[in-house]
Amino acid sequence: MTKTLILVHTGGTISMTTDERGAVTPGLNNPLLGQIHKLGLADEIIEIEAFNFPSPHITPGHMLELKKLIVRSLADQPADGVVITHGTDTLEETAYFLDLTLNLEIPVVLTGAMRSADEIGSDGVHNVLSAIRVASDEDSRGKGVLVVLNDEIHTAQNVTKTHTSNVSTFQSPQYGPIGLVTNGHIHYHHAPLLRARFHVDELCGRVALLKVYAGMDSEFLFHAADAGYEGIVLEGLGQGNVPPSLMPGIRRLLEDEIPVVLVSRCFNGIAQPVYGYEGGGRMLHEEGVIFAHGLSGQKARIQLLLALSAGIHPGQIAQSFKGH
Numbered sequence: 001m002t003k004t005l006i007l008v009h010t011g012g013t014i015s016m017t018t019d020e021r022g023a024v025t026p027g028l029n030n031p032l033l034g035q036i037h038k039l040g041l042a043d044e045i046i047e048i049e050a051f052n053f054p055s056p057h058i059t060p061g062h063m064l065e066l067k068k069l070i071v072r073s074l075a076d077q078p079a080d081g082v083v084i085t086h087g088t089d090t091l092e093e094t095a096y097f098l099d100l101t102l103n104l105e106i107p108v109v110l111t112g113a114m115r116s117a118d119e120i121g122s123d124g125v126h127n128v129l130s131a132i133r134v135a136s137d138e139d140s141r142g143k144g145v146l147v148v149l150n151d152e153i154h155t156a157q158n159v160t161k162t163h164t165s166n167v168s169t170f171q172s173p174q175y176g177p178i179g180l181v182t183n184g185h186i187h188y189h190h191a192p193l194l195r196a197r198f199h200v201d202e203l204c205g206r207v208a209l210l211k212v213y214a215g216m217d218s219e220f221l222f223h224a225a226d227a228g229y230e231g232i233v234l235e236g237l238g239q240g241n242v243p244p245s246l247m248p249g250i251r252r253l254l255e256d257e258i259p260v261v262l263v264s265r266c267f268n269g270i271a272q273p274v275y276g277y278e279g280g281g282r283m284l285h286e287e288g289v290i291f292a293h294g295l296s297g298q299k300a301r302i303q304l305l306l307a308l309s310a311g312i313h314p315g316q317i318a319q320s321f322k323g324h
C-alpha cells in the first residue's frame with residue numbers, strides 16, 4: 001500500500017555538526033533535510049523544516065506552533081504518519097505536549113540523535129529510518145505520540161532522557177519500552193493506556209517546577225505566589241512528602257487558588273498520600289495538593305500548563321490528573 005509521511009525537522013544534535021573548535025553547533029540548514037527521501041523507505045516523504053533549534057531553546061510556545069503546523073500540514077496533505085526530528089534534551093516534553101494536544105489516529109513519532117551528523121558512529125540517520133518505519137507501520141496507529149531511538153519504541157508519557165551522552169539514553173523507568181524495532185520487524189509487546197487530552201489554542205499561565213530537598217524552606221513558594229505564577233509542580237521526596245518548612249509556602253499558594261501538583265523526585269514508583277506527619281503526603285492531599293501519579297516533574301509541568309491554558313477551573317484540575 002502506498003504510504004505518505006510528513007517529516008518535520010526542528011533541530012537538535014541530529015542536525016548539528018562539529019566546528020573548527022570542536023564544538024557541536026547548529027548549521028544554517030538541517031543536514032538531513034532533503035536526504036531521507038533518497039532512502040526510498042516510504043513512497044512519499046514530505047519534509048518540512050519547522051525550526052532549527054537546539055532543544056534547550058524550545059519553549060512551550062514552539063511546541064504549540066509545532067502542533068498547529070502538524071494539523072495544518074495534514075489538512076493540506078493527508079498522510080499516513082508524522083515523524084519529527086528533535087533535540088534530545090527537551091524531546092520528552094515536546095512529545096508529551098503533542099500527546100496531550102493532538103487528536104490523531106495516525107502515528108506521530110519523535111526521534112533525535114546523541115551524536116552529531118558528522119561524528120563517527122552517528123545515530124541520527126539510523127534513528128530517523130527506524131522512526132519512519134514505525135510511523136509507516138499499521139500497528140503504530142492509535143498509540144498516541146511515540147518516541148523511537150536506539151531501536152526502541154516508547155510512549156511520550158513514560159519516556160525520559162536518562163544519560164547525558166549514551167545512545168541508549170531514552171528509557172521508560174519502571175514500565176520499559178512498548179515495542180522494538182529490528183531489521184525486519186516492528187514488534188509491539190505492550191499497549192499504552194488512554195491519555196488525557198486538552199484543547200488549547202493559546203498558552204496562558206506560568207508554571208514553575210521546583211525540586212524538593214532536605215531542609216528546603218518556603219521562600220521560593222512565597223516568591224512564586226507574589227510573582228503571579230499560576231501553577232507550581234513540586235518534585236517531592238519519596239512517596240510524596242515535603243519538609244515541614246515548606247508547608248507555609250504550600251498553604252499560601254493554595255489559599256491564593258494556585259494549583260500545586262506533586263510528583264516524586266524518585267524516578268520509579270508513584271507519589272501517593274501515605275504519610276500523616278507534618279509535610280507527609282496524607283496531609284498534602286487533605287490540604288488540596290494534587291498528586292500526579294507516575295509523571296515526571298517536567299511532564300506534570302507540561303500537563304498543568306495545558307490544563308490552565310485549556311481554561312480548566314483550578315477546582316477541576318485534580319480531575320485532569322486522574323489516571324496518571
Ligand SMILES: NC(=O)C[C@H](N)C(=O)O
Nearest residue numbers: 012013054055087088089
Ligand atoms: N542530543 C541532543 O540533541 C542534545 C542537544 N543539546 C539538543 O537537545 O539539542
